[in-house]
Amino acid sequence: MPRQKIVIDPVTRIEGHSKISIHLDDHGRVEEAFFHVTQFRGFEKFCEGRPFTEMPSLMARICGICPVSHLIASAKACDAILAVRIPPNAARLRRIMNLAQIVQSHALSFFHLSSPDFLLGMDSDPAKRNIFGVAEAHPGMARDGVRLRQFGQQTIERLGGKRVHPAWVVAGGVGEALSAPTRDAILAGIPDAMAIAMRTLDWFKNEMERFREEIRTFANFPTLFMALVAPDGGLDFYDGKLRFLDAGGHVVADGISADTYAQNVGEMVHPWTYLKTTYYKPLGYPDGIYRVGPLARLNVIDGCHMPRAGQEWAEFRELDRGAVLSSFYYHYARLIEIVFSLESMEQLLGSPDVLDPNVRAHASANNSEGVGVSEAPRGTLVHHYKVDGDGLITWANLIIATGHNNAAMNRGVLQVARHFVHGSRLNEGMLNRVEAVIRAFDPCLSCSTHAGGRMAMDVELRSSGGELLDALHR
Amino acid sequence: MLRVLIIGYGNPLRGDDGFGWQAATRLQRLIADPEVGVMAVQQLTPELMEPVSRAGRVVFIDAASAGEPGVLREEIVAADPETGRFTHHSTPGGLLAGAAALFGRAPEATLYSAPGQDFGFAERLTPSVEKALGEVVARVRAGL
Numbered sequence: 001m002p003r004q005k006i007v008i009d010p011v012t013r014i015e016g017h018s019k020i021s022i023h024l025d026d027h028g029r030v031e032e033a034f035f036h037v038t039q040f041r042g043f044e045k046f047c048e049g050r051p052f053t054e055m056p057s058l059m060a061r062i063c064g065i066c067p068v069s070h071l072i073a074s075a076k077a078c079d080a081i082l083a084v085r086i087p088p089n090a091a092r093l094r095r096i097m098n099l100a101q102i103v104q105s106h107a108l109s110f111f112h113l114s115s116p117d118f119l120l121g122m123d124s125d126p127a128k129r130n131i132f133g134v135a136e137a138h139p140g141m142a143r144d145g146v147r148l149r150q151f152g153q154q155t156i157e158r159l160g161g162k163r164v165h166p167a168w169v170v171a172g173g174v175g176e177a178l179s180a181p182t183r184d185a186i187l188a189g190i191p192d193a194m195a196i197a198m199r200t201l202d203w204f205k206n207e208m209e210r211f212r213e214e215i216r217t218f219a220n221f222p223t224l225f226m227a228l229v230a231p232d233g234g235l236d237f238y239d240g241k242l243r244f245l246d247a248g249g250h251v252v253a254d255g256i257s258a259d260t261y262a263q264n265v266g267e268m269v270h271p272w273t274y275l276k277t278t279y280y281k282p283l284g285y286p287d288g289i290y291r292v293g294p295l296a297r298l299n300v301i302d303g304c305h306m307p308r309a310g311q312e313w314a315e316f317r318e319l320d321r322g323a324v325l326s327s328f329y330y331h332y333a334r335l336i337e338i339v340f341s342l343e344s345m346e347q348l349l350g351s352p353d354v355l356d357p358n359v360r361a362h363a364s365a366n367n368s369e370g371v372g373v374s375e376a377p378r379g380t381l382v383h384h385y386k387v388d389g390d391g392l393i394t395w396a397n398l399i400i401a402t403g404h405n406n407a408a409m410n411r412g413v414l415q416v417a418r419h420f421v422h423g424s425r426l427n428e429g430m431l432n433r434v435e436a437v438i439r440a441f442d443p444c445l446s447c448s449t450h451a452g453g454r455m456a457m458d459v460e461l462r463s464s465g466g467e468l469l470d471a472l473h474r
Numbered sequence: 475m476l477r478v479l480i481i482g483y484g485n486p487l488r489g490d491d492g493f494g495w496q497a498a499t500r501l502q503r504l505i506a507d508p509e510v511g512v513m514a515v516q517q518l519t520p521e522l523m524e525p526v527s528r529a530g531r532v533v534f535i536d537a538a539s540a541g542e543p544g545v546l547r548e549e550i551v552a553a554d555p556e557t558g559r560f561t562h563h564s565t566p567g568g569l570l571a572g573a574a575a576l577f578g579r580a581p582e583a584t585l586y587s588a589p590g591q592d593f594g595f596a597e598r599l600t601p602s603v604e605k606a607l608g609e610v611v612a613r614v615r616a617g618l
Contacts, residue, residue: 112520131520131572132555132571132572132575135572135575135576136575139575139576142575142576143576143577145520146520146521146523146524146572146576147521147524149520149521150521150524153519153521154521
């Protein structure tokens with residue numbers, strides 16, 4: 001049997017453009033697989049020459065799903081350039097918006113993108129494998145997804161004036177203090193959101209047994225994990241120090257401050273993709289491959305210091321003796337993080353100082369360089385800027401969560417393809433699982449890899465001589 | 475419950491695509507009736523299904539990509555799940571279908587749209603679409 005190549009192209013339409021290629025050996029067995037990101041954005045380059053104070057608003061345009069994450073990391077980098085310690089209430093309000101972002105983005109990932117796989121099945125009709133298919137079969141679940149995301153989006157809008165690309169987070173703090181009516185309106189929505197999160201988490205835990213094969217094969221291999229950790233060892237999306245953990249659950253490096261990230265995180269490029277790959281520098285590539293995001297965060301922390309989320313975290317960590325390795329559990333971790341976010345928001349909004357009007361520090365550029373690190377829904381986000389004497393950007397480096405996860409996603413595609421793809425035939429369920437392993441990481445690309453269950457996708461199986469052996473289109 | 479919910483949508487940074495968004499922001503300044511809600515959004519997102527289901531009537535305002543620039547069109551919108559296979563954005567018909575499926579009700583809805591001429595990077599409308607902006611604001615207000 002001649003060598004063959006399966007190409008899934010495009011995997012995505014809007015938020016990102018990518019394709020997957022699967023190479024088969026002479027016996028029709030999967031030999032290699034690649035996840036290619038085929039678009040180029042150029043944000044690091046075209047921001048050069050702009051005043052650094054413009055960076056939060058400019059960088060927020062990187063993404064329409066998680067603009068708040070870029071606002072936060074960018075503003076923190078600008079805080080470092082200003083050399084200010086922002087007012088405590090500014091940090092508190094930024095945290096609340098970041099938590100709302102986690103809730104809405106995780107809700108989008110779980111309910112809109114991935115729940116059709118869980119509820120309708122990986123092998124179900126792709127014409128029905130979408131939110132309307134879910135609405136028909138499980139209307140309560142679909143309604144919960146809409147309401148939970150609505151809560152997160154409304155909270156962002158209440159704080160920042162609009163749902164997408166709010167300009168409220170600025171260098172030195174936030175643009176406006178919180179009012180009592182806004183605080184009360186957000187608080188009023190938390191019980192309903194929490195009820196949704198808890199019943200979804202309970203449901204998912206009961207359903208996981210049905211996905212044993214996916215759990216076993218969805219990027220389930222040893223890697224390092226990286227995330228921010230709070231000073232008390234707890235989960236923190238806004239601040240803290242970076243920690244690396246190995247697959248056995250041992251801390252490899254700890255207490256890494258934002259401004260020393262480059263000593264620990266190596267960056268490289270591969271010729272087949274525009275998405276750069278990162279690795280833990282002391283171990284080099286590929287030994288230093290690590291994962292970020294919900295699974296990594298729950299692996300690296302010592303505890304989840306909220307009543308409900310803490311209990312759920314303890315149960316989660318029982319899944320493995322060391323770190324929890326299967327990327328299928330990203331979905332599970334995502335639900336626990338929603339619970340944590342809602343509990344944290346309630347606690348922060350209950351602070352007697354949350355209405356403090358002192359929410360911004362003013363200064364000129366006092367440092368020529370600044371690094372901001374925060375946890376976005378999909379993982380650790382790094383913004384690093386250099387400025388000249390006039391405060392104009394001369395250099396910028398961004399590391400997005402999807403880049404941290406790039407190497408692991410590639411390995412994950414290979415693992416799933418080896419298990420599910422057989423060179424003699426192609427079918428929808430097989431290809432959906434190849435996509436679903438990427439979806440588990442929730443890269444920005446996943447927004448469009450699951451476009452209503454009818455992702456624009458052409459798959460061709462060709463012989464090494466170019467002969468078309470099999471093809472699927474949807 | 476709102477008697478009328480007006481949703482204008484589009485990207486105000488992409489020239490005439492901002493038609494619906496600009497119409498909504500103008501209507502927000504002009505309408506003081508508490509029974510009328512006006513939303514200016516960049517795209518139709520799934521969470522809009524819930525407020526849509528609670529409105530007595532919905533008015534959508536959008537730019538169109540085909541047709542004579544600036545010639546305002548008015549059409550009745552029906553629930554259409556086939557156009558609503560969204561992940562994070564939808565269509566008027568898809569939103570109505572979702573509102574009916576998940577929240578039990580899809581109200582009557584009208585879509586006003588004006589074909590655009592320039593969808594490049596700009597924060598202003600072309601003259602013909604600017605003219606349609608005044609027209610749609612007047613027609614929506616007259617229909618309240």
